[in-house]
Amino acid sequence: MTVSPGATVNPEGVHFAVTAREAERVTLSLFEGNDETRFAMLREGELHHLFVPGTRARQAYGFRAHGAWAPDQGLSFDDSKLLADPYALALDRPYVFDPRLAERGFDTASLVPKSIVCDPPELALAPPLFRPGGFIYELNVRGISMRHPDIPPALRGTIAALAHPAILAHLTRLKVDAVELMPVTAWIDERHLPPLGLHNAWGYNPVIPMALDPRIAPGGIAELRATVDALHRAGIGVILDLVLNHTGESDVLGPTLSLRGLDSRYYAKGSAGALVNHTGTGNMLDAGQPVVRRLMLETLRHFVRHCGVDGFRFDLATVLGRGPNFDAAAPIFDEIAGDPWLADRVLIAEPWDLGPGGYRLGQFPQSWLEWNDRYRDDVRRFWRGDPESAGVLATRLMGSSDLFGGPRSRSVNFIASHDGFTLADLVAYRQRHNEANGEQNRDGHGENFSWNCGVEGPTGDPEILERRAKAVRAMLSTLFATRGAIMLTAGDEFGRTQHGNNNAYAQDNDVTWLDWEGRDRALEDFVASLSAFRDANRNAFSPNFPDQADWNDLEGDPMSRATWDNPVLDGFSVTVPPGVTIRLDRRGLSARVTTDRAKRQEP
Numbered sequence: 001m002t003v004s005p006g007a008t009v010n011p012e013g014v015h016f017a018v019t020a021r022e023a024e025r026v027t028l029s030l031f032e033g034n035d036e037t038r039f040a041m042l043r044e045g046e047l048h049h050l051f052v053p054g055t056r057a058r059q060a061y062g063f064r065a066h067g068a069w070a071p072d073q074g075l076s077f078d079d080s081k082l083l084a085d086p087y088a089l090a091l092d093r094p095y096v097f098d099p100r101l102a103e104r105g106f107d108t109a110s111l112v113p114k115s116i117v118c119d120p121p122e123l124a125l126a127p128p129l130f131r132p133g134g135f136i137y138e139l140n141v142r143g144i145s146m147r148h149p150d151i152p153p154a155l156r157g158t159i160a161a162l163a164h165p166a167i168l169a170h171l172t173r174l175k176v177d178a179v180e181l182m183p184v185t186a187w188i189d190e191r192h193l194p195p196l197g198l199h200n201a202w203g204y205n206p207v208i209p210m211a212l213d214p215r216i217a218p219g220g221i222a223e224l225r226a227t228v229d230a231l232h233r234a235g236i237g238v239i240l241d242l243v244l245n246h247t248g249e250s251d252v253l254g255p256t257l258s259l260r261g262l263d264s265r266y267y268a269k270g271s272a273g274a275l276v277n278h279t280g281t282g283n284m285l286d287a288g289q290p291v292v293r294r295l296m297l298e299t300l301r302h303f304v305r306h307c308g309v310d311g312f313r314f315d316l317a318t319v320l321g322r323g324p325n326f327d328a329a330a331p332i333f334d335e336i337a338g339d340p341w342l343a344d345r346v347l348i349a350e351p352w353d354l355g356p357g358g359y360r361l362g363q364f365p366q367s368w369l370e371w372n373d374r375y376r377d378d379v380r381r382f383w384r385g386d387p388e389s390a391g392v393l394a395t396r397l398m399g400s401s402d403l404f405g406g407p408r409s410r411s412v413n414f415i416a417s418h419d420g421f422t423l424a425d426l427v428a429y430r431q432r433h434n435e436a437n438g439e440q441n442r443d444g445h446g447e448n449f450s451w452n453c454g455v456e457g458p459t460g461d462p463e464i465l466e467r468r469a470k471a472v473r474a475m476l477s478t479l480f481a482t483r484g485a486i487m488l489t490a491g492d493e494f495g496r497t498q499h500g501n502n503n504a505y506a507q508d509n510d511v512t513w514l515d516w517e518g519r520d521r522a523l524e525d526f527v528a529s530l531s532a533f534r535d536a537n538r539n540a541f542s543p544n545f546p547d548q549a550d551w552n553d554l555e556g557d558p559m560s561r562a563t564w565d566n567p568v569l570d571g572f573s574v575t576v577p578p579g580v581t582i583r584l585d586r587r588g589l590s591a592r593v594t595t596d597r598a599k600r601q602e603p
Helices: 141-145 159-163 165-173 220-233 259-267 290-305 317-321 331-337 373-384 390-397 462-480 521-536
Strands: 006-010 013-019 025-032 035-040 042-044 047-053 060-066 135-139 178-181 237-242 311-314 346-349 369-372 411-413 485-489 550-552 571-576 580-585 590-595
Touching: 013 259, 025 047, 035 047, 060 259, 135 141, 135 521, 141 159, 159 165, 159 178, 159 220, 165 220, 220 237, 237 290, 237 346, 259 290, 290 331, 317 331, 369 373, 373 390, 373 462, 390 571, 390 580, 462 485, 462 521, 462 590, 521 590
Parallel strands: 135 178, 135 485, 178 237, 237 311, 311 346, 346 369, 369 411, 411 485
Antiparallel strands: 006 013, 013 047, 025 035, 025 060, 042 047, 550 571, 571 580, 580 590
16 A cells, blocks of 8 residues: 555544654654653654554644664754654644754653644646736735734734735735735744744744644635635635745754654755755755655645645745756756646746855746846836946846746746835835844845935935835836736835834734735825736736837937947836837836827826
8 A cells, every 4th residue: 555644534544654764763642632642653664654543634643753863963863852744734733932842852742733634625626817927916914914904803814814805805906916925834933033022924934834824824724725715706816935945943953843853864955964054044955855855746736736726936946956056957847847736836936045056047947937136126226326227127127038038038026025125115214224133233135225215214304205205106117017927015005114124024013014004095096006007908018028119218219229328327218019108217206107099107
C-alpha cells in the first residue's frame, strides 16, 4: 500500500505518516484534552507511519522524533518537543513564542498547537478568474477589517470578513480583478518581538505551509473556501501569498516546532551545523530535496483542490530555484507546469532573495508573472524629479520589454506594497521612521526614492498638501495607465499612512489597520474612476508589447533621440491602439489619460 505523508482518513480510521530520514524512530501522540497517548510508528525507508483504527476527523495529534543530538553536525533530535505535522491542514490554536520552545529537554506539549485531522471535500477544477493585464489588490487580512465600522466585531480580522457585503462592495467599486492575500497560514512571532510588546502583523514567519492561522481563520478550511466562493461570485479571483522559502524555526537558536525536529539536515540548506540564510530569517528551505519539493507541491494542490484559489504569489521565490545558484529550469518549475491542478494557476514570483546572485528579475519561466521593483523605483524617481528618469519610465509604462522580452510583459507593476512606504507616505517622508519597531530605526529600506514636498511628516501648509495630493494622483494615474498587470495595496486608494514606518511587519495595531472612517474619499473616488477607465480600455493596457506607439514631447512634437537623451526631460505623451493617449508632465505634477472614443481626462 502506498502511504502518503500527513493524516489520511478512511472509513476505518486514520493513517498517519511523516518523513524523518535521520530519526532513529518517531512516536505518534494523540490527544484528548490534555491527555496524551503515544504510539510507536512503523518505518519504511525515510517514512514513518501508523494506522490507528477508529480515529476520525478532528483528532488532535503531533509527532516526537528520537535520535542524535549533535547540533554541530546539523542534528537536533529531541523527543521532548511535540512537532506539528508538516502536512497538517489545521491547528487547534495559534503559535505563541516562548523561549522554552528552544530549550533542550523541555516538553513543549503544553506550549504548542496540536495538529488536527481534516478530511475536506475536493472541489471541481475551474479556470482562474484573473485575466492578463488585470488589477491585483494586495491586502492584509487582519488589517483590512479590524477598524471597519460596518464589519461585526466578531468578524473583524478574519478571512470571513472579506466576504462581508461592505468589503465586497468596495472591491467591486474599484473593479478589482483579484485580491492577493498576505500570508494566511500559521505563523509565529520572531523571538525579539514579544519582549518589545510587539507581534508579527504580516505573517511572513510560517511554521507549516497548509494550516491556516486560527487567528484569522477560526473556521479553518471551510472559512477560506466560503470566502473564495463569495469573491468568485463577485467576479474577483483569489491569489495567496505563500512563504515557502523558510520556516519560523529561525536560526540554530530558534524554536523546534516541526521540520527542524523531524529532519533538520534534510529540509534546510546548511553544512556542519550552520544554516544557510539567504532569506534573512535564519534558515532557508532546500527545494533541491525531493521531500521538500513534494511538501511545496502538495501545499499548492491543497489550496486549489480544497479551497479553489486562482493562484499564488511566492515570497523570495528565487529560493525555489536554488541549487548552488538559481536555475529557471529547476525541477519545481517543471513539476508545477506539468501538474493538472497547478498548470493553469496564476503564478507570481518575488524574483529575489538575499543570497549571492539572488536578484533574478525577468529570469523566471515564461508562464510566471514577476513583481517588478524596477518599475516601482523608476516611477518614484521620475515623479520625484530625478534627472535621466523619463526615458526609462517610458519603457516601464509599456511593460518593461528590456526586462521580460518575448511577445508579452510578465510584469506585476506596483508603486507601493506591504513592504516599504505607503503611497501617501512616499510624498510625506524623505527618511524612514521605524522607531516603533524597537530596532533604533535601523530596519527597513534606507533608500526609498521618496520625497516630502518640503516638510517631513504631517503639515497644515496648504501648498505642500496640494503638491502631495497632485503627486499621489500622478503616480496612481501612471500605474493605471501601465501595460501588464498592476497591483495596489489596500488603503493606498484612500491615503493610508504608517506615519513614515517603512517596515511595519511588527505593528499589529492601528499603524497597519486601515482607518476606514478617516479615509480620503475624494482620492478613493479618483482611483475608482481610473480603474473604470482602465477596465473600459483593457486592450490599450494588455500585457502585449505594442506594435505601434506614437511618442511626442510635451509640446506635441514627435520625440527624437536627442529629446529622449535630454537628462532633464520633464515628460512625454504616447498614443497606443485603440487610440488611448497617456501624457505625463512632472512640471505640473499631472498625468492625463484620454481616449478618442470618450474624451475623458484625469488631472
